Amino acid sequence: DSLFSGFSKTRENLAVIDELLLYWNLSDTDRVLDELEEALLVSDFGPKISIKIVESLRSDILAGKLKTGSEIKDALKKSVLQLLTSKGSKTELQLGYRKPAVIMVVGVNGGGKTTSLGKLAYRLKNEGVKVLMAAGDTFRAAASDQLEVWAERTGSEIVIAEGEKAKAPSVLSQAVKRGKEQGYDIVLCDTSGRLHTNYSLMEELIACKKAIARAMPGAPNEILLVLDGTTGLNMLPQAREFNEIVGVTGFILTKLDGSARGGCVVSVVDELGIPVKFVGVGEGLDDLQPFDPEAFVNAILS
Numbered sequence: 001d002s003l004f005s006g007f008s009k010t011r012e013n014l015a016v017i018d019e020l021l022l023y024w025n026l027s028d029t030d031r032v033l034d035e036l037e038e039a040l041l042v043s044d045f046g047p048k049i050s051i052k053i054v055e056s057l058r059s060d061i062l063a064g065k066l067k068t069g070s071e072i073k074d075a076l077k078k079s080v081l082q083l084l085t086s087k088g089s090k091t092e093l094q095l096g097y098r099k100p101a102v103i104m105v106v107g108v109n110g111g112g113k114t115t116s117l118g119k120l121a122y123r124l125k126n127e128g129v130k131v132l133m134a135a136g137d138t139f140r141a142a143a144s145d146q147l148e149v150w151a152e153r154t155g156s157e158i159v160i161a162e163g164e165k166a167k168a169p170s171v172l173s174q175a176v177k178r179g180k181e182q183g184y185d186i187v188l189c190d191t192s193g194r195l196h197t198n199y200s201l202m203e204e205l206i207a208c209k210k211a212i213a214r215a216m217p218g219a220p221n222e223i224l225l226v227l228d229g230t231t232g233l234n235m236l237p238q239a240r241e242f243n244e245i246v247g248v249t250g251f252i253l254t255k256l257d258g259s260a261r262g263g264c265v266v267s268v269v270d271e272l273g274i275p276v277k278f279v280g281v282g283e284g285l286d287d288l289q290p291f292d293p294e295a296f297v298n299a300i301l302s
């Protein structure tokens with residue numbers, strides 16, 4: 001399936017582990033574990049996680065708990081899965097019971113925000129959800145046009161800025177009010193992703209969040225940060241900054257189909273304690289997948 005093929009580059013990177021473990025024997029442990037650590041590092045699991053995993057395998061091997069290559073492989077998969085699930089945060093969208101639920105999508109330009117928003121609208125519509133899109137990237141003239149194309153493609157309604165001076169918070173608040181009045185299930189809010197010199201993107205996002213909350217107490221229900229999967233570990237400082245300022249409830253990691261750095265999925269969850277909710281594994285409408293930790297582990301370490 002597409003999750004499997006989406007992670008094929010990361011899997012290729014990690015395939016060396018199978019060869020290593022096929023011929024593993026006790027006397028070879030140090031060399032094999034060194035190379036295994038290297039494979040994890042190359043796939044952007046990050047030094048902290050790579051060392052933690054390898055040291056835990058080493059102590060289990062020395063304690064006689066792992067006796068074959070395939071037992072080591074299973075233990076490796078188990079520890080990656082544990083890293084992804086131990087923080088206990090939910091990978092499913094948490095939308096509450098009041099309608100409309102509001103999802104605010106944030107992230108810097110070029111990361112795949114608009115595409116992910118479109119794909120998410122498509123997915124929700126297929127589930128029978130009534131979706132209203134809101135074009136809250138009022139800085140970039142082309143952004144609204146691009147989102148309108150996605151609205152058309154997915155058969156969704158959209159609220160766009162009226163007049164050149166319309167500000168993002170007022171567009172989003174208008175959309176949420178319309179969502180309430182017209183019985184929408186979900187309002188999907190796009191936001192700006194450009195870093196301005198004289199105007200802070202983060203201030204803008206805070207203003208958007210407040211405007212949404214004023215229009216609908218308790219909202220936004222989700223603030224999803226879109227991160228470019230090809231940047232690997234470099235996404236960490238960006239994830240931290242967005243989280244400190246707007247409070248991120250979940251990640252969408254995009255372009256993982258073009259990236260051999262899929263280990264960053266694990267490091268971003270471990271470092272921030274925030275779940276990955278969706279992964280982008282291609283450019284098609286269907287290529288935004290709900291993140292399933294177990295399927296992910298099987299896709300990268302099959």
Ligand code: GDP
Binds near residue numbers: 110280
């Ligand atoms: P934005 O500036 O953050 O809104 O970024 P866009 O949504 O316009 O995406 C930038 C580019 O990345 C576009 O060419 C998208 O088709 C592409 N893209 C987005 N998500 C994915 C993905 O999951 N896989 C691949 N291969 N390309 C993607």
